[in-house]
Amino acid sequence: xxxxxxxxxxxxxxxxxxxxxxxxxxxxxxxxxxxxxxxxxxxxxxxxxxxxxxxxxxxxxxxxxxxxxxxxxxxxxxxxxxxxxxxxxxxxxxxxxxxxxxxxxxxxxxxxxxxxxxxxxxxxxxxxxxxxxxxxxxxxxxxxxxxxxxxxxxxxxxxxxxxxxxxxxxxxxxxxxxxxxxxxxxxxxxxxxxxxxxxxxxxxxxxxxxxxxxxxxxxxxxxxxxxxxxxxxxxxxxxxxxxxxxxxxxxxxxxxxxxxxxxxxxxxxxxxxxxxxxxxxxxxxxxxxxxxxxxxxxxxxxxxxxxxxxxxxx
Amino acid sequence: xxxxxxxxxxxxxxxxxxxxxxxxxxxxxxxxxxxxxxxxxxxxxxxxxxxxxxxxxxxxxxxxxxxxxxxxxxxxxxxxxxxxxxxxxxxxxxxxxxxxxxxxxxxxxxxxxxxxxxxxxxxxxxxxxxxxxxxxxxxxxxxxxxxxxxxxxxxxxxxxxxxxxxxxxxxxxxxxxxxxxxxxxxxxxxxxxxxxxxxxxxxxxxxxxxxxxxxxxxxxxxxxx
Amino acid sequence: xxxxxxxxxxxxxxxxxxxxxxxxxxxxxxxxxxxxxxxxxxxxxxxxxxxxxxxxxxxxxxxxxxxxxxxxxxxxxxxxxxxxxxxxxxxxxxxxxxxxxxxxxxxxxxxxxxxxxxxxxxxxxxxxxxxxxxxxxxxxxxxxxxxxxxxxxxxxxxxxxxxxxxxxxxxxxxxxxxxxxxxxxxxxxxxxxxxxxxxxxxxxxxxxxxxxxxxxxxxxxxxxxxxxxxxxxxxxxxxxxxxxxxxxxxxxxxxxxxxxx
Numbered sequence: 001x002x003x004x005x006x007x008x009x010x011x012x013x014x015x016x017x018x019x020x021x022x023x024x025x026x027x028x029x030x031x032x033x034x035x036x037x038x039x040x041x042x043x044x045x046x047x048x049x050x051x052x053x054x055x056x057x058x059x060x061x062x063x064x065x066x067x068x069x070x071x072x073x074x075x076x077x078x079x080x081x082x083x084x085x086x087x088x089x090x091x092x093x094x095x096x097x098x099x100x101x102x103x104x105x106x107x108x109x110x111x112x113x114x115x116x117x118x119x120x121x122x123x124x125x126x127x128x129x130x131x132x133x134x135x136x137x138x139x140x141x142x143x144x145x146x147x148x149x150x151x152x153x154x155x156x157x158x159x160x161x162x163x164x165x166x167x168x169x170x171x172x173x174x175x176x177x178x179x180x181x182x183x184x185x186x187x188x189x190x191x192x193x194x195x196x197x198x199x200x201x202x203x204x205x206x207x208x209x210x211x212x213x214x215x216x217x218x219x220x221x222x223x224x225x226x227x228x229x230x231x232x233x234x235x236x237x238x239x240x241x242x243x244x245x246x247x248x249x250x251x252x253x254x255x256x257x258x259x260x261x262x263x264x265x266x267x268x269x270x271x272x273x274x275x276x277x278x279x280x281x282x283x284x285x286x287x288x289x290x291x292x293x294x295x296x297x298x299x300x301x302x303x304x305x306x307x308x309x310x311x312x313x314x
Numbered sequence: 315x316x317x318x319x320x321x322x323x324x325x326x327x328x329x330x331x332x333x334x335x336x337x338x339x340x341x342x343x344x345x346x347x348x349x350x351x352x353x354x355x356x357x358x359x360x361x362x363x364x365x366x367x368x369x370x371x372x373x374x375x376x377x378x379x380x381x382x383x384x385x386x387x388x389x390x391x392x393x394x395x396x397x398x399x400x401x402x403x404x405x406x407x408x409x410x411x412x413x414x415x416x417x418x419x420x421x422x423x424x425x426x427x428x429x430x431x432x433x434x435x436x437x438x439x440x441x442x443x444x445x446x447x448x449x450x451x452x453x454x455x456x457x458x459x460x461x462x463x464x465x466x467x468x469x470x471x472x473x474x475x476x477x478x479x480x481x482x483x484x485x486x487x488x489x490x491x492x493x494x495x496x497x498x499x500x501x502x503x504x505x506x507x508x509x510x511x512x513x514x515x516x517x518x519x520x521x522x523x524x525x526x527x528x529x530x531x532x533x534x535x536x537x538x539x
Numbered sequence: 540x541x542x543x544x545x546x547x548x549x550x551x552x553x554x555x556x557x558x559x560x561x562x563x564x565x566x567x568x569x570x571x572x573x574x575x576x577x578x579x580x581x582x583x584x585x586x587x588x589x590x591x592x593x594x595x596x597x598x599x600x601x602x603x604x605x606x607x608x609x610x611x612x613x614x615x616x617x618x619x620x621x622x623x624x625x626x627x628x629x630x631x632x633x634x635x636x637x638x639x640x641x642x643x644x645x646x647x648x649x650x651x652x653x654x655x656x657x658x659x660x661x662x663x664x665x666x667x668x669x670x671x672x673x674x675x676x677x678x679x680x681x682x683x684x685x686x687x688x689x690x691x692x693x694x695x696x697x698x699x700x701x702x703x704x705x706x707x708x709x710x711x712x713x714x715x716x717x718x719x720x721x722x723x724x725x726x727x728x729x730x731x732x733x734x735x736x737x738x739x740x741x742x743x744x745x746x747x748x749x750x751x752x753x754x755x756x757x758x759x760x761x762x763x764x765x766x767x768x769x770x771x772x773x774x775x776x777x778x779x780x781x782x783x784x785x786x787x788x789x790x791x792x793x794x795x796x797x798x799x800x
Contacts, residue, residue, distance in 0.1 A: 034572060092557065107675065112605065113605060115623055180644075182640060182642060182644040183644055183646065183647075184603075184643070185600065185603070185640065186640065186644045186645075186646065186706070186709075187646075187656075188633065188655060189598060189600065189633055189637070189638040189640075189662065189710070190622070190637075190657035190709070190710070191633040191634035191660065191661070191713070192630075192660050193630055194658055200656070200660075201646060205647060214686070310648065310695070312647040317774055317797060385756060386758075386796065387755070387783045387784075387795040387796050387797075388783060388784060388785060388791075388792045388794065388795050388796050390796050391783075391784060392784065392785070395709070409660060493653075524785030525785075526786065533713065
């Protein structure tokens, strides 16, 4: 519908309309280009998933999930692997989260803004980019040989905790920074001390971001293979670690921390290295389970973030 | 910084000065109609009072609009409120000129009682006071305003002198009473015109200095009182 | 300072040659002004004149950020303690002085918890006591009737004007001796602004109030005393009616008539 319909004498479009039409064409071009690139990426992803599912989906069964590894591919399962993953993640989380959140709170709220603090901040960002195998080497020297913690769940947990610590710190700091200064000022203006402000306001309001960061960091740790191999995770573990309880006082046992272990990625690696085709199928199946675990953790992160975002919006 | 309100204030000032000029003319013509025994001139002065009234209404409306829309403060506020009051004083002066002319028309039906000497003298001084009061307003001149206030005594004295003289006429010859009384009224009207000029001056002092000196006699001679 | 006060006016807080530095930048230049109890004092001036800086000196908010420095004194009556002195704990100062900010900033908690927070950190925790304090504060802030049915709903559900009244209630709950308002209505619509101005004229019967505003009509409507600041200096401080009908300083007159700023 032309604005100047009354005065439109010719069918020749005006310069302005030509310009608009050209810009719109450009718009459409970019939209199409973005769409096709995205479809391409999705296709690649789907291809990978499809390959994995095609190979391994049939292999997943209750028996698969509850059997130990075996020389016979048909009987091999991932029980020790996923239990090992869970236990290692437990240690990782219990180590990295308090340390990371505490360090982030200190750096954001308490540390004076001088060059020392800046140096620390730069180094934390750098540490996030260090290759994971380097962490493995460091852990081997420090935890296994120096501290004699052995090739155990504790070592693995601590190694991965060190690996994801920078991520937790950075995510927590971002979450804390997202609490606007006028909220803090409101608390201070009422006469709150720094600790009261942090405890009653800053941390509670950043919990969403902290949890999200924590879950994402852990989901990265779930898939880490190189450092664990370095510290000596074994791949043929046909037993479970000690249970965390015992029949005598004090009824809780920490023995499981020092037990040898395996984790999902390592089990997969081990199977893929074998010549038999059936083991490759097992590896694919394990891969699907691992993928599922990771996706589940990510989904949890999204749900948590959404729930907290509803309650707190600046 | 140039402001829209400055234009409006300037327009208001011009409006007020035009009204002032008109009123000065009314007074001058009224006295001339007495001295020249010109009934037609007197009638014209009476007719013209309507124009003065229109000025008064317009200026009032302008001032109220300025107050409502521009919320002037400090000296601008004092200027606008003073302008409103000055317009009232000017309108009263024109009413008094009208009154003078009504008496003139009545007087012209009888022969002139005596040569008019004091009345024109009073009138000239009163007109000078009006002119100076308006000058003081335009120039924000508080000293000039104070001088005008002091001049009021001269007009008051002349009024008393006129009254004594006319009284003696009336006592000597009862036939002159109506004319003498009418002339007395005219003297009174002129004295009132001078009073209104004094009022305008007191308003100007307030506008310039921010102190209200009305109803205090004599007005303070120094701003630090 | 006593020259302009009526005989019933009592000093509440007095700045004596107060200077303030953001690092090396001097933002306040020897400001001296005495604010009276149970009166509203407005601070006006063009942007950057230092009125908000001055306000935030009074409750030591500048201490939250590094590199700031006070010179001179600020005496809080009746005990005449110098609240910007080096030995004074800012927390103590903020326990006696309340502040309401430009943008309403309620905590993302319930209405009840917002108002109760200041009282909680002063040690009160029994629900009966807290209930009483919360209700009284909300009534004083002219908000009780609108929220009494939903005290535990989130504060964010309130409108802008209600949120600001909630912030006022929150500050009032701790019974401050002095209330600082930093452009409290600049983010609100005219109706909400009017309600808060009404509230301020009621509140001043109980507590000294200082309000920073860039709206001169608001200063004229609401305050008993007005202080005009320019480039970090106190230019003129007088009764409000005098400031707006016949100020003494030409700079003040130029500002209130709109010739600059």
